[in-house]
Amino acid sequence: MQLSHYMTPESIVVPLKATTKLEVLEELVTELSKRTGIANPKSLLHAIEEREACSSTFLPMGVAVPHARVPEVSDITMIAGIAPEGIMDAGDPSSLTAHVFCLFFSSTEEKEFGKHLKLLARIAAVFSDPDFVAKISHMTKPDQIFSAIQKRERQIEKE
Template sequence: MTFLELLKPQAVKVVAAASSKKRLMHDIAELAESAYGIHAASAVEALMERESLGPTGVGHGVALPHARIPGIDQVHGVFILLEKPVEFEAVDRQPVDIVFALFAPEDAGVEHLKALALVSRSLRDAALCTKLRANPDPSTLYAVLTEDRSSQAA
């Protein structure tokens, strides 16, 4: 699985500020609706339900909200860079400015896990996060996320 398989260019956005975690979830859902046709209200509900199990803020300013959505046929990603970080109840109690949300079919067991592992592993890379934060342009962010990192030195 690659970022090219998960993410469309129109699913990448820079948001000046979100007033709250819930508002951010609405922004994510609206982007998922416009990019993939995922019903926004269903997406918000599914994301908030997943958050109630435990926050998806993984630390270092990164959040990976995810949810299963009935009626979609593959895993889809949405990327948002926040110009002003928002409180997200992250594990390190730091506000979040990099958000990569995943929407998976209800029965997408291993594919959902592969996507989550790819995104999680990639966004643990401090150099990648620095590069993302330094490029507040959606097309540049898409290029950074989808470039082939396998050929780069470790």
């Protein structure tokens, strides 16, 4: 599974305007809804917020992967955002900070759950290198970021 199969340069928001976790979720869901025509962004945002309430999707390497399974989509729908200054998971200084956000929705159909899990694993693999995360968090053009992700995926394939 290729991450670049589910994203394009147009699905990368850089830089994010948001300064808090909730604002990032709102910004990305709103942009995803505009770009894909998915109706009812409030329902999508609610699904993401419910998922985040169960367990944070912030990872130690500076990436957050907010995701949810929703009936509004039939296949994986994804958007990414870059926060050069970083966004903290909570107001607590000891909490994790993310510079890269990969938000996605997948279908609630059971046959699609495997793809959901594979995408989570792929995101973790692509962004496992903190130097790579730092590199793309300072890029300013979506096409640069997309190309860097494609290059990283090719490197992973060789390993």
